[in-house]
Amino acid sequence: MNPLARYPVLRLLAPWTAGIVAAWWLPWLWLAAALGVAAVAAGLIMWAVWRRQQELRTTMQPFWLPVMFVAVAALSMANTLLRQPARLPLHQLNRGYVCGRIDDLYADEYGMRLDVRLSAARPTTDFDLGRRAATVRLNTDGCNYRLRAGDIVVFPCRLEPASNNGNPEEFDYAGYLLDRGIRYRQHLDVAQLQVVGFAPTLLTRLKTVRDRWARRVYLSGLRAATAEVVVALVLGDARPLTADARERLAAAGVAHLFALSGLHVGIVVSLLYFLFLPLSYSPTLRPLRPVLMIASIMAYAALTGFAPSVCRAALMLGLLLTAELLHRKPTPLNGLLLAALLILWVDPPALRNIGFQFSFVTVGALILFSPRITMKIKGVRKMLFRLHALLTTTLIATLATAALSAYYFHRVS
Secondary structure, three states, rough: OHHHOOOOHHHHHHHHHHHHHHHHOOHHHHHHHHHHHHHHHHHHHHHHHHHOOOOHHHHHHHHHHHHHHHHHHHHHHHHHHOOOOOOOOOOHOOOOOEEEEEEHHHHHHHHEEEEEEEOOOOOOOOOOOOOOEEEEEEEEEEEOOOOOEEEEEEEEEEEEEOOOOOOOOOHHHHHHHHHHHEEEEEEEEEEEEEEEOOOOOOOHHHHHHHHHHHHHHHOOOOHHHHHHHHHOOOOOOOOOOOOOHHHHHHHOOOOHHHHHOHHHHHHHHHHHHHHHHHHHHOOOOOOOOHHHHHHHHHHHHHOOOOOOOOOOOHHHHHHHHHHOOOOOOOOOOHHHHHHHHHHHHHHHHHHOOHHHHHHHHHHHHHHHHHHHHHHOOOOOOOOHHHHHHHHHHHHHHHHHHHHHHHHHHHOOO
């Protein structure tokens, strides 16, 4: 069967991905608009001819797919370019003070890293931001542990564009910040931050809840190294792990356990399965079970900060439970492709995210090749079959991610 007919989501995902890549190489909004207008015009002409001349319908059928490809790619290019962070007039902003809301913050022994969204509703003393609201990265000397996500702060503006040092093989820090929607950064003393209000959002409240839970783990009496591992496993916050601990985990091939993924979502789903199991015994309450599980899974994804791998697992499980609710047979690969499409629609830079690439490549390879390789030998003990399935799954996942692991980490675990 034609893959496009079997997996219809691929018809949208392929051009959408191509549009994102094109926007990185050709960041011209006018080009996206021109391609979109050309595709729509070609589609209207073909539709008019297709209606009037019945004998040309079969001949024109193959041309609909390229036109749709160009139209979706143009829409993806426009979506990617419009979501890029705004450029600010630094020559005017750097003359005075700016005001913004803390969306995220992290403190270590040297200082703090804060993501501050400049507020358009609260102008500076010298320049009104208007519609140029943007998020900036602040690195501070010293820590103020009273700061929290949602605080409105005022600070002297000395922003500069994020850039790299130019060293060979260095980490692309500027690209990393740009993918997070941050184009500018500033280094200042923590005493220069003045809190003038508190305006929390849903995401900042969730950030506060995560920090509160992490703080309880650190104050529970566990050793510092153990508490860091617990926080990384449960909340997916691996930032407190030391460089030596990260290196040892990567060398052992278990570093993925400390990045939120389908494993963590699977554990949550297993707990929810048994928690809501009594609802299955009531015909009236039985449809309520998948609804509660979907709501709980999405709440967990929101609590963990919507990591790409968690979103992938949450969306796939949500589609699976929705199919169960509607008494439809789900297609795992279609669910995987749809999850990728939704994530890239909301967050186009996720395509460059290492977690996104590892997650979707691994799960896609397991869905495609695991049923073909797994041998169902009759008369073999169940334990031996499970061992074979475990080894097969490990082999497929290792081979599928070997190229990515070698490219990003210079190591194949």
